[in-house]
Amino acid sequence: MLSEHLVDLSRLQFAATAMYHFLFVPLTIGMTWILVIMESVYVMTGKVIYKDMTRFWGKLFGINFALGVTTGITLEFQFGTNWAYYSHYVGDIFGAPLAIEGLMAFFLESTFIGLFFFGWDRLPRRQHLLATILMAIGTNLSALWILIANGWMQNPVGATFNYDTMRMEMSNFMTILFNPDAQAKFVHTVSAGYVTGAAFVLAISSWYLLRNRDVxxxxxxxxxxxAFGFASVCSVIVLGDESGYTVGEAQQTKMAAIEAIWHTEPAPASLKIAAIINEEEMRNDWEISVPWVMGLIGTRSVTKTLPGIHEILAKNRARVVSGIEAVRGLEAYRHNRQDKEALAKLKAHEADLGFGFLLRRYVKSMDEVTPEIIDKATRDTIPRVTPLFWAFRFMVGLGFGMLALFGLALWFSVKGTFAKHRWLLRSALLFLPAPWLACELGWFVAEYGRQPWTIYGVLPTHMSASTLSVGSLYGSLAGFVGFYTVLLIVEMFLMVRFAKLGPGSLGTGRYANEIQHA
Structure with missing residues (x-):
């Protein structure tokens, strides 16, 4: 058994690097299609200002992309260094979409990013636009394959457990590819990236307008x-609803924790706007709720119920007890591959094997299990409710705030009066951090809400980590946080510098703050 401190440090290190990396990813995803739109208008109209817009915003995109790649590479290495048993146990499945991402999407994206930056004077207009489109497709394909891998962690379909190798093996690639959880996560995540790119362009453009330069x-x-931001934020909200439905289908524990549903309510369940959560006594001391809404979101019906945490715990306890028999059958079969009785026991309880593994956090042998330990393992199946409940609500609140901002920005854009409303321009600047904060909260909800599993219902987190020393984890964690913080400071410095220079950094002679190129 690995110490809890070591597992917690491994989780903290991966969370820190993933969260840092995801500061860069949404802007990369969002900016690509904005560049496609701008360059498409240039190709259709021949107006040079749209070419300048594509080149200038592309420069900021390039800074962000370079640092995003740098922070992302270490994540894949961590699966081997920090999560060795996880990689052994599910590598045949989890590794496939990541390999495809590298071979298909990343090379496509990287190749056409080079053509985007260095092909302006070497390619005809339409060919350069095609390179920009392929760059955007590559970026989104990269997100697709990564989210297929992550979606499988949330909803492990299309795979079977091999008793002889003690590994999960792929049984149906198409089932993994079209996993509803992965598909919903993909469209929701990339839409959030589109909102991030739109908010970035909107805020910096507002800053220029407030200073009456490059109007x-x-x-x-x-x-x-x-326009792009309004369409994207509407997509985020609609697809967020779809993502909520898939969570309700595949991860009822996460849904109950996010919504602080302690007891199963009559259908359709109410949506809690706010609550004072009592984790110790497993109830809400006070709450404000809206009837019906949660039932409609989580079940798409008025008759189906969403199970509460107490009811889920009762089911999970039964699965832990069944899992004990699965682990015993597996251990007996590994000791004697001719033991048909052990194999029959394993097959009978195989669906609950992962719940049996939860007990390994407390005991080495199933013979040491007591009712108290079963209760502890059962309680572990529910993540802490308070952080999930409030993180989700802050994320949703930011989403609706951005809907209002982009709705007003689009309305006044259609009327042609947006530049006169300084309150609107200042609001765009004020909301600049909002999409990043919402994205980080979204990932926290998705990943923290999956605990105590790395593979939901299959492999507990405490079994997944490598046998590293605590000292090495502290050292590498400090190194990663320090290095990534430096990269973040560099990114912000370069972004602010070139944003302040504006399109004058292109050296065309048409804008303020011109930089003359030799």
Missing amino acids: EFARKSFRIAA
């Missing part, structure tokens, strides 16, 4: 960001 450039950029 025509800023006005056109603002209009594109407003």
Whole structure:
């Protein structure tokens, strides 16, 4: 058994690197399609200002992309260094989409990013636009394969357990590819990236307008960001609803924790807007709720119920007890591969094997299990409710705030009066951090809400980590956080510097703050 401290440090290190990495990813995803829109208008109209817009915003995109790649590489290595048993146990499945991502999406993305930056004077307009489109497709394909891998961790379909190798093996690639959880997560996540890119362009364009510089450039950029952002934030909300439905289907424990549903309510369940949560006594001391809404979101019906945490715990306890028999059958079979009785016991309880593994956090042998230990393992199947409940609500609140912002920006863009409303421009600047914060909260809800599993219902987190020393984890964690913080500071410095320079950094002679190129 690995010490809890070591497992917690491994989790903290991966969480820190993943969260840092995801500061760069949404902007990369979002900016690619904004660049496609701007360059498409340039190709269709021949107006040079749209070419300048594509080149300028592409420069900021390039800074972000470079640092995003740098922070992302270490994540894949951590599966081998920090999560060795996880990699052994599910590598045949989890590794496949990541390998496809590297071979298909990353090379496609990287190749056409080079053509985007260095092909302006070497490619005809339409060919350069095609390179920009393929760059955007590569970026989104990269997100697709990564989220297919992550979706499988949330809802492990299309795989079977091999008793002889003690590994999960892929049984149906198409089932993994079209996993509802993965598909819902993909469209929701990339839409959040589109909102991030739109908010970035909207805020910087508003800053130019507030200072009355490069006005025509800023006005056109603002209009594109407003329209693209409004469509994207609507997509995030609609697809977030779909993502909630898939969670309700595949991860009822996570759904109950997010919504602080302690007891099964009559259908359709109410949606809690706010609550004072009593984790110790497993109830809400006070709450404000809206009837019916949660039932409609979580079940798409008025007759189906969403199980509460107490009812889920009762089911999970039965699964832990069944899992004891599965583990015993597995251990007996591994000791004697001719033991048909052990194999029959294993097959009879195989669906609950992962719940039996939860007990390994407390005992080495199933003979040491007591009712108290079973209760502890059962309680472990429920993540802490309070952080999930409030993180989700802050994320949703930010989403609706951005809906209001982009709705107003689009409305006044259509009327042609947005530049006169300084309160709107200041609001766009104020909301600049909002999409990043919402994205980070979304990932926290998705990953923390899956605990105590790395593979939901199959492999507990405490079994997945490598046998590293605590000292090495402290050292590498400090190194990663320090290095990534430096990269973040570098990114912000470069972004602010070039944003302040504006399109004058292109050296075309058409804008303020011109940089003359030799």
